Amino acid sequence: MAASIIEMIVFPGFVFLGVLGMIFEYVDRILYARLQNRKGPPWFQPFADFIKLAAKEDIVPREADSVMFKVTPLLAATATVVASFYIPLWGPAALHSFAGDAVVVIYLLTIPTMSFFLAGWYSTSLYSTVGAVRTITQLFAYEVPLFLVILAPGILAKTWSLSEMAAFYSAHPLLCLSNVVGFVVAIVALQGKLERIPFDIPEAETEIVAGTFTEYSGRLLVLFRLAISIETVVGAALISAVFLPFGYGLGAAWGFVVFIVKIAFVMVILAVFKTSVARLRIEQMVNFCWKYVAPAAVLQLFISLILSAFVG
Amino acid sequence: MKKPGKMLAELLRHVTKRPATTQYPFKKIDVPATYRGRIVFISENCIGCKLCMRDCPASAITINKVGEEKIFEAVFDLDKCIYCAQCVLSCNKKALMTSTDFELAQITRKNLRMVYDAKPKPPAPPKEPVVAPPADAGAAPASPQA
Amino acid sequence: MVNPEKIVKIPIGPQHPALKEPACFTVSLNGEKLVDLDLRLGYNHRGVEKAAEGRTYTQNMYLFERVCGICSHSHATCFIQCVEEVAGLEVPPRGRFLRTLIGELERIHSHFLWLGVAAHEIGFDTLLMYSWRDREVVMDLLAMLTGNRVNYAANVIGGAKHDVTDEQKAAILKAVDTLEERTKYYIEVASEETTLIARLSNVGRISLEDVKRLGTVGPTARASGLSQDARRDDPYAAYKEVPFSVITDTHCDVYGRTLVRVGELMESYKIIRYVLQNLPDGPIAAKAPRKIPAGEAVSRYEAPRGEDVHYVRGNGTEKPERVRVRAPTMVNLLSVPKMLEGNNLADVPITVAAIDPCFSCTDRAIRVADADGGNAQVFSWEESRRFGIDWYRKNGVDFTDVNKRLAQRLK
Incomplete structure (x- = not known):
């Protein structure tokens, strides 16, 4: 019981993932700045933002549904932390695992997006509502490709448990090369999930202020930001567990270093991606996802199916 | 040819370069010698024609006669001044100069009132501005523009 | 027919991250599609015209420089041209060339600023950072030439205030080379980057007929194929002697407006080089009287945002009797509802930004x-x-x- 609580709260729960999330938020911000030829924030900026926001007053709009308004940030943060328990972090085995946990992880990672939608919807402000609708529209565009490419490597490994998938691919590292298409698709879909440029349409600053989060302030906003930071790390960990299953047999210390390097690698790709393009319009985003990303995901599925006939 | 991420090469080229931004308050900014900053008053040259007062678009200058002789002091309201340097142009006797001093922010409005005392008079102690002490303001170095 | 219950009205402004100045666009939406646009101005009325009546001509020069934060030289020069015409002053050639020089540097600075703002509106902050970084080059030039980065105070009634030394000439030519290289790069980016083109083309379309009907001016009109430029049509300063071409485009959309502006940047570099190489000798300003005789004049000036018109009536005293300012945004704003017909909510910020609006320059009140x-x-x-x-x-x-x-x- 005590061990579970520590697991939940400290390691690898809220505190650890929160700190890691903020460290990677800093990496993202500094890289974004340096690519733009700016200096960027000092290393403690995400922590300073956190403390500052946490010290501020929560304001719940009179028109908003006060219960939903307060619950959704917590829901978002919790779901991402829970998802991390099923993802292999530095060993091939995740903290908990069972057959089919890959599906559960993807569903758990959908909960933050759903809670953004609910938060925006129950804020009842115009900007929030538009943001909420955009969040959900976008979800339908990237979720299917993401699902397909996370599960496709599972076909080859003949398991839908992330831990077993990681174990299979670290035993057959060459087979990873068959998942390159999936890796690219997953990066694009993750960018959409995290609502970053070019898919930051639900919070497009110049159109709908802060979208879903327009009415949020103080501790509730900080929970949302924390949830996004954690989601970034968990998403990157998911991608690296499925597509980059290297360095698992090195023991805890080196395994941890390799884990950090892998997440950093994914983060760098995400940051460079974010820097080099403009924001799309919502219908362009949906078109792009169904026209290019979804067929690519199906292609990955076929590659895995064909290969599994030979490997099996 | 259309392709996404056209700026990518340019972006990656800049990762190792020094940022183009300046850490301003920690690193001072060089302004050109011709910059129109705080106006400097040279009492010896002033003949009290008050053309500057007449032309000032912001009524930021007041020239006062001190004592019996033809000695003048200038009072600048730096909060009103728009730093157009029309007074420098209007002055026929080169009694007004621009300086490159541009960091003029103050905590209170009172400090923005700057008095250039005429030489013979002892400096007025209560109205001492933080911008530049009045004791040497009268003999402030002329701007390099001149 | 759209179900009226499905219409959502979203206010963009007066306080909104997309707008740097107060103006209110009430957007009626059906889903993401725009059905109606209501425009409200007047949040930033400053009473400039009335203030001008209480100031001398010299003081007014600085007042009109502050009508606009970006095209400050345009407004100041436009006003002074009126005054000079009323007073019958002939500006010496060198003075005219210097005015042209500052005017073109200002155009460069304004167009670079626009490029950054437009990039920001479509969420391309990287382009914003790079174009504003390069804009610093021209800002530094202006600071070196005139003593300030924005309000140049480069005019006196009857000519120019600051002369150009040989070192400054060399510095300008060197900076112009850098800027030209950068502009070529931005033209490349604008013609190749897919996401940029996707966001800009077919957005805010306005046909040549509508441009003519609504009296649109400046790069907005030129992007719809209207070859109209006060520098060529009604030459002032040194534009009669300087060879340059008027950039037009037939895209009729925001993408066309982008191409026109970057094309104009290249023209500006040509003009600056020509002006510096052919700078006539002689005085830079004519002596102006304090009292301007009675009379009235209208002057046109091609500001970076379009044609700027000033009207001045003198009554023989030191102060004007009436001054009227018509900023280019005033007429361009009228075309915005037309441009936005059938567009998406996401296109509103970029379409508004594409006319390069300047709301506080525009706000005038008429009281009968x-x-x-x-x-x-x-x-x-x-x-x-x-x-x-x-x-x-x-x-x-x-x-x-x-x-x-x-x-x-x-x-």
């Missing part, structure tokens, strides 16, 4: 008052029509018969 200082009076359309008919009748012109005959003809 009785001559004896009585109450303000606002005429309705019918009342003003009646008033017009009565006024003409009082002056001996009667249209009643003509109207009757016209009505019969039409039958």
Whole structure:
């Protein structure tokens, strides 16, 4: 019981993932700045933002549904932390695992997006509502490709448990090369999930202020930001567990270093991606996802199916 | 040819370069010698024609006669001044100069009132501005523009 | 027919991250599609025209420089041209060339600023950072030449205030080379980057006919194929002697406006090089009298945002009797509702930004008052029509018969 609580709260729960999330938020911000030829924030900026926001007053709009308004940030943060328990972090085995946990992880990672939608919807402000609708529209565009490419490597490994998938691919590292298409698709879909440029349409600053989060302030906003930071790390960990299953047999210390390097690698790709393009319009985003990303995901599925006939 | 991420090469080229931004308050900014900053008053040259007062678009200058002789002091309201340097142009006797001093922010409005005392008079102690002490303001170095 | 219950009205402004100045666009949406746009101005009325009546011409020069934060030289020069015309002053050639030089540097600075703002509106912050970084080059040039980065105070009545030294010439030419190289790169980016083109093309379309009908000016009009430029059509300063071409485009959309602006940057570099190489010798300013004689003048100036028009009436004193400013944004704003027809919510910020709006330059108030200082009076359309008919009748012109005959003809 005590061990579970520590697991939940400290390691690898809220505190650890929160700190890691903020460290990677800093990496993202500094890289974004340096690519733009700016200096960027000092290393403690995400922590300073956190403390500052946490010290501020929560304001719940009179028109908003006060219960939903307060619950959704917590829901978002919790779901991402829970998802991390099923993802292999530095060993091939995740903290908990069972057959089919890959599906559960993807569903758990959908909960933050759903809670953004609910938060925006129950804020009842115009900007929030538009943001909420955009969040959900976008979800339908990237979720299917993401699902397909996370599960496709599972076909080859003949398991839908992330831990077993990681174990299979670290035993057959060459087979990873068959998942390159999936890796690219997953990066694009993750960018959409995290609502970053070019898919930051639900919070497009110049159109709908802060979208879903327009009415949020103080501790509730900080929970949302924390949830996004954690989601970034968990998403990157998911991608690296499925597509980059290297360095698992090195023991805890080196395994941890390799884990950090892998997440950093994914983060760098995400940051460079974010820097080099403009924001799309919502219908362009949906078109792009169904026209290019979804067929690519199906292609990955076929590659895995064909290969599994030979490997099996 | 259309392709996404056209700026990518340019972006990656800049990762190792020094940022183009300046850490301003920690690193001072060089302004050109011709910059129109705080106006400097040279009492010896002033003949009290008050053309500057007449032309000032912001009524930021007041020239006062001190004592019996033809000695003048200038009072600048730096909060009103728009730093157009029309007074420098209007002055026929080169009694007004621009300086490159541009960091003029103050905590209170009172400090923005700057008095250039005429030489013979002892400096007025209560109205001492933080911008530049009045004791040497009268003999402030002329701007390099001149 | 759109179900009225499905219409959502979203206010963009007066306080909104997309707008740097207060203006209110009330957008009626059906889903993401725009059905109606309501525009409200007047949040930033400063009473500049009235203030001008209480100041001398010299003081007004600096007042009009502050009408706009970006095209400050444009407004100041436009005003001074009126004053010079009323006073009958001839600006010496060197003064005219120097005005052109500052004017073109200002155009470069304004267009780079626009490029960054437009990039920000479509969420391409990287382009914003790079274009504003390069804009610093021209800002530094302006600071070196005139002593300030924005409000240049580069004019005196009758000429220019600051002369150019040989070192400054060399510095300008060197900076212009850098800028030209960068601009070529941005043209490349604008013509190749997919996401940029996707966001800009077919957004905010306005046809040549609508441009003519709504009186749109500047790069907005030129991007719809209207070859109109006050520098060529009504040359002022040194533009008669300087060879340059007017950039037009037939895309009719925001993408076309981008291409026109970057194309104009390249023209500006040409003009600057020509001006510096052919700078005539002689005085930079003519001596101006303090009192400007009675008379009135209108002057046109091609500001970076479009044609700027000033009207000045002097009455023989040191102060003008009436000054009227028509900023280019005033006319361009009228075309925004037309441009936004059938577009998405996401296109509103970029379409508004694409006319390069400057709301505080635009805000003027007109108050109709009785001559004896009585109450303000606002005429309705019918009342003003009646008033017009009565006024003409009082002056001996009667249209009643003509109207009757016209009505019969039409039958």
